[in-house]
Amino acid sequence: MSQDHELERSVRAICQAHDRDAGRLLDIVRQVQVREGQVSGAALDLIAEELGQQRVEVEGVVSFYAFFSEEPQGRIVIRLCGDVIDRMQGAERVGKVLEDELGIRFGETTEDGLISLEWTACIGMSDQAPAALVGNVIVTQLATDAARDLVRELRKHGDPQRLVRTFGDGNNAHERVRAMVVNNIRQAGPVILAEMEKGSAIRKSVALSPAEVVRAVKTARLRGRGGAGFPTGMKWQFTRTAEGDTRYIICNADEGEPGTFKDRVILTERPHLLFEGMTIAGYAIGAEKGILYLRAEYAYLRSMLEEVLDTRREKGLLGAHICGKEGFAFDIRIQLGAGAYICGEETALISSAEGLRGDPKNRPPFPAQKGYKGCPSSVNNVETLCCVARIMDNGAGWFAQLGSECSSGTKLFSVSGDCRSPGIYELPFGTTLGELLELVGAGDAVGVQVGGPSGKMVGPADFDREFCFDDLATGGSIMVFGPERDLLEVASGFMDFFIDESCGYCTPCRVGNVLLKERLDKVRAGLADASDLDYLERLGETVRTASRCGLGQTSPNPILSTLENFRPLYEARLKSPDESLLATFDIQGALEESRGITGRDSLHFRREDGRQNSQEKGATA
Amino acid sequence: MGKAKIATTSLAGCFGCHMSLLDIDERILELIELVDFDKSPIDDIKTFSGRCLVGLVEGGCCNEENVEVLKSFREHCEILISFGDCAIMGGIPAMRNTIPLQECLDEAYINGPTVYNPSGEVPNDPEIPLLLNRVYPAHEVVRIDYHLPGCPPPADTIWEALVALLSNKPLDLPYELIKYD
Ligand SMILES: Cc1cc2nc3c(=O)[nH]c(=O)nc-3n(C[C@H](O)[C@H](O)[C@H](O)COP(=O)(O)O)c2cc1C
Ligand code: SF4
Ligand code: SF4
Ligand code: FES
Numbered sequence: 053m054s055q056d057h058e059l060e061r062s063v064r065a066i067c068q069a070h071d072r073d074a075g076r077l078l079d080i081v082r083q084v085q086v087r088e089g090q091v092s093g094a095a096l097d098l099i100a101e102e103l104g105q106q107r108v109e110v111e112g113v114v115s116f117y118a119f120f121s122e123e124p125q126g127r128i129v130i131r132l133c134g135d136v137i138d139r140m141q142g143a144e145r146v147g148k149v150l151e152d153e154l155g156i157r158f159g160e161t162t163e164d165g166l167i168s169l170e171w172t173a174c175i176g177m178s179d180q181a182p183a184a185l186v187g188n189v190i191v192t193q194l195a196t197d198a199a200r201d202l203v204r205e206l207r208k209h210g211d212p213q214r215l216v217r218t219f220g221d222g223n224n225a226h227e228r229v230r231a232m233v234v235n236n237i238r239q240a241g242p243v244i245l246a247e248m249e250k251g252s253a254i255r256k257s258v259a260l261s262p263a264e265v266v267r268a269v270k271t272a273r274l275r276g277r278g279g280a281g282f283p284t285g286m287k288w289q290f291t292r293t294a295e296g297d298t299r300y301i302i303c304n305a306d307e308g309e310p311g312t313f314k315d316r317v318i319l320t321e322r323p324h325l326l327f328e329g330m331t332i333a334g335y336a337i338g339a340e341k342g343i344l345y346l347r348a349e350y351a352y353l354r355s356m357l358e359e360v361l362d363t364r365r366e367k368g369l370l371g372a373h374i375c376g377k378e379g380f381a382f383d384i385r386i387q388l389g390a391g392a393y394i395c396g397e398e399t400a401l402i403s404s405a406e407g408l409r410g411d412p413k414n415r416p417p418f419p420a421q422k423g424y425k426g427c428p429s430s431v432n433n434v435e436t437l438c439c440v441a442r443i444m445d446n447g448a449g450w451f452a453q454l455g456s457e458c459s460s461g462t463k464l465f466s467v468s469g470d471c472r473s474p475g476i477y478e479l480p481f482g483t484t485l486g487e488l489l490e491l492v493g494a495g496d497a498v499g500v501q502v503g504g505p506s507g508k509m510v511g512p513a514d515f516d517r518e519f520c521f522d523d524l525a526t527g528g529s530i531m532v533f534g535p536e537r538d539l540l541e542v543a544s545g546f547m548d549f550f551i552d553e554s555c556g557y558c559t560p561c562r563v564g565n566v567l568l569k570e571r572l573d574k575v576r577a578g579l580a581d582a583s584d585l586d587y588l589e590r591l592g593e594t595v596r597t598a599s600r601c602g603l604g605q606t607s608p609n610p611i612l613s614t615l616e617n618f619r620p621l622y623e624a625r626l627k628s629p630d631e632s633l634l635a636t637f638d639i640q641g642a643l644e645e646s647r648g649i650t651g652r653d654s655l656h657f658r659r660e661d662g663r664q665n666s667q668e669k670g671a672t673a
Numbered sequence: 674m675g676k677a678k679i680a681t682t683s684l685a686g687c688f689g690c691h692m693s694l695l696d697i698d699e700r701i702l703e704l705i706e707l708v709d710f711d712k713s714p715i716d717d718i719k720t721f722s723g724r725c726l727v728g729l730v731e732g733g734c735c736n737e738e739n740v741e742v743l744k745s746f747r748e749h750c751e752i753l754i755s756f757g758d759c760a761i762m763g764g765i766p767a768m769r770n771t772i773p774l775q776e777c778l779d780e781a782y783i784n785g786p787t788v789y790n791p792s793g794e795v796p797n798d799p800e801i802p803l804l805l806n807r808v809y810p811a812h813e814v815v816r817i818d819y820h821l822p823g824c825p826p827p828a829d830t831i832w833e834a835l836v837a838l839l840s841n842k843p844l845d846l847p848y849e850l851i852k853y854d
Contacts, residue, residue: 583816630816633744637814643737645774646803654803656741 056094062087063095067102074103075425077113077407078390081120089165090124116409116555118172118391119348126161126168128212131185132194134171135178135310136545137468137531142196143182147171149196153203167206173393173549174310175349178468178531179236179475187212188351190233223320228356235317236475239491241462243442243454244435245478250324251369253445257332258377265336266292269440271448273460278304278396278433279503279527280602284440287430290420291337294428299339302405302424302431303330306347306389306396309504310549311529314464315434317476319346319353322438323360327384329437331374332444334382337430342384345401348391357386393553397601398431400555411555412601435464435528456482459520463528467492469501470534485524486515494532499539499618504529505546506606508613509539539618540576540625544569546610554603561604564595568611575622579636581629585622589615677726677839680750681713684739685766685808686732689825690757691715694729696828704832707839712749721749727838728752730817731825732759734809735766738802747815752838756821756831760811764824767808774806823853 066083070076080099084091091099091114100107114120132138132147147158150169154162161168177183180192189212191202202215219225220234237245257265270285291299303326307315318326330342346354361384364370372381387405389395395404399413402424423429432440439461443451452460459481465488468474472493479488489497501509503526510517510524517524533539547569556562571588574580592608592615599605615622633639639657646654653659683691691714697704710716711725728750734740747753758764769777782788782795811817821834830850837844 581816630747632747632815633740634813634815637809639737639740642740642805642807642809643803645806649775649778650797650803652797652799652803654737655799656737656802 059088059092059094060098063098064102067099072102072104073407074105075407077103077105077110078117078404079388079407081110081114082388082390085120089127090121092122092124096122112409113407116392116411117389118170120390124161124165126166128166128187128206128210129168129170129185131170131172131175133173133175133177133181133183135174135181135549136542137174137178137311138181138183139545140469140537141181143194145196146182146184146194146199149199150203153200166210167203172349172391173552174308174312176307176313176316176347177233178311178313178466180234181468185349186215189213189215190231190349190352191215192232192234223356226356228359229320229353231352233316233320233352235321237317237321238467238473238475239477239479241478241480243451243462243478244318244322244325244438244464245476246442248325248328248441248445250328250364251367251375253328253441254331254335254369255375257335257444258375258380262292262336262338265332265444268448269336269443272439272443272451274436274439274443274451275459275521276433277435277439277463277527279309279506281521281525284432284436287420287432288333288337290418291423291428291430294421296422296426296428298341298425298427299337300424300427300429301330301333301337301339301342302398302401302419302429303342303344303434303437304396304398304401304431305350305434306345306393306401307350307434308347308393308396308553309506309527309529310546311466311468311501311504311531312527313466313468314476314528316350316353318434318438318464319350319357323357324364325438325441326434327360327364327370329439329441330384331370331382332440333430333432333437335374335377335380337428339430340381340383342382343405343424344384344386345389345395345405346386347389347395351388354386354388361386392555393549394555394601394603397603400601401431402429409555411557412603414600433527455480456518456520458522463519463526465519465526465530466528467530467532469530469532470494470497470537471532479519481520482518484516484518485510488519488530489515489532492530492532494534496534497532498535499533499537499542501529501531501533501542501546502526504531505549505610506602508609509543509617510613511617514617539614540572540621543610543614544572544576547572547607550603550607554607555601558598558600558604560595560598561600561607564591564599564604565607567591568595568608572611574636575625578625578627579634581626583629585615585626588612676709677707678711678723679708679713679727679729679835680711680721680725680746681715681729682731682742682746683714684730684732684743684760684811685735685763686757686759687765688714688731690731690759693757693823693825693828694831697832698828700832704835707836721745723749725750726752727754727835729754729756730760730811731757733763733766733811734805734814736802736804740805740814743811743814752818753811753815754819754821754834755811755817756823756826758822758824761820761822762810763808767810770807774804822851 096110100110182194184191216232224231224233266288274284275281370383374380392410394400395410400410404410419429455461462478462480465477550565554561592612595608643654712718712721728746755761778795
């Protein structure tokens, strides 16, 4: 009874602290989850009542996100990254040790309610894998012996933060971050990773009219760094001129594409540059409010980012009359995600920031017309906004002459996998893949996944291709695979990722990816024939064309691109077409139950002669 | 060059698909200009007389007999076609797939509301083929080359598909023939 009271008081207090605003549902649910270790049925009812919503709306949100749970979870949740890169570095062995040491399996909680164990997708630490989230604390390069110690220590003191003994470089050691994460900046370039005086770009921008700022961004030929490569100036133009009184600028810091971690490094080391860019964007499109949508895995950076925002408010770089400009007011709030890759897709991100399930929306209307809360909104990637600040500081012409003819500026590459120096490389567009591989020490690479699972797997034949929007386009994820890797196993792992992360709205994506993965695994098991490759190609094409959002439109890529570039790997595992029972069909297993029930053996498929056919049987009878 | 041969069978189906095949009406005369029927309930030939070009399979596999027949179809036919939803995905018979086999038998022979069975025995003659643990669509048992959906597929769909196949022309089914709601 008193427990019920306790819950009621705390849930109501959390709702009230958020002004009972249904738009803040994500934050409310998150706080309840953290405080209670679950969002129970009783809590669902209370939240719904406080916000004037239906219980099912709240439940829909709770069930959507990986970081929320209706069932009780341990006080500490260990989320081990189970992505391809981590598995290559031994995540499975680490997982086994964690299971043994905790005495539970993945998906379970220890009896004392202290620790839950889960697999998770890339947490943005692919350059220091295997990595895990312990509560909000990041643990990197997790070896099996360290995994054992980790559990023992948690059992002793129950404080994830105390697992961090040495801090990483730069702001990772900031008193509000205190993380063991390292930046791994291997090559800094002039756009993102160079220094900049705070406020300098804003001052230069507000000296111009908003339209002139948009023009400068167009002149610089800036294109989005989040993956799709849409021209930023044009997006702003649409948002600026769309009908509506209130506008929003949203920074996409959901960075969920496996193998990407560049935004992590920007957020850690160049937060001022980013907020400067967001502020300029606000000025250009006429927005007074900005939202930084930060993936839950990067929650460890939040406090430091809040401090940076405070500093900027104090310095007059946020708030009213920014840089003394009459009538220009702008501020930024941070919206924390809750563990869903799909929320990186801009319309899903908007849904999520609105406190809804992270379901993509139908387009049109595009966010530029009707985005956050129905208002014109521009969603831009972290790196894109940093480019904006640099463009306004150094000049559009300066930026436009960097890079290649079709793609101006530099690009951050997040390199992981089989190479000597994984980490961040800022290189001008026009750099070839081969040049990058040389830099990272990956001379013997046999396959490179460019652009994460949604990108493509390319082989040596493509190593002389250039990174740029018209040739090898990428959001920056580069995963390198050496000669001992099985690329079809890699592709299968990527399909698991999409199966887990599909929002489930459209059938081609929800079902198609499962069928694709099953068929791929059939090839891997040596059970497929040529017609299965045909099937993969056709179904892949269907999923690509018939899915609603970018996730489903790219999810067949691991298979389609390996089929295109590594076909011999598939062909080597084919067998000639079955002219009898399929090897996947287990007739003996299918008859087992009946034998038990009838007490006799089969007429055609006698147990002792296994797969013998009827003619042979006739001969012995 | 002799005429091509066609074989048909009804496994775990209701014969509705075969009825639909007969629904091509007088075109069956044109059909036998193109092909000879081999093993098929239509001419009641029980065993294959040799290799066939096309095998039409109605129904999935619910017992070992079905598996045996389907296997011999695969072994004797160049091209196997699953026709009808039962062959393609198990259909009505597959409704038992979520219920344990013993329970199905008890319901059918002992507990069912319309059952009259004073001996209380479930038939278990050695001649009765063993049931499979569940109903399998044909393509899970042998390789199937084409699927013609519908319950049953319309006669025109079957006709168009067979004619296209036998005359080696691309199959171009109008929307009405593959629309099912
Ligand atoms: C499934 C999916 C995930 C995405 N994840 C991200 C992401 O993590 N970060 C990002 O900036 N863009 C992501 N995008 C692209 C965004 O939808 C959007 O195009 C981008 O944020 C626009 O910013 P830009 O124009 O600056 O590139 C994703 C798209 C899809 C389909
Ligand atoms: S394509 Fe996939 S992720 Fe996108 S809306 Fe459809 S089901 Fe959801
Ligand atoms: S598909 Fe329909 S008509 Fe054909 S066998 Fe099954 S139930 Fe009968
Ligand atoms: S942290 Fe595991 S793949 Fe990125």
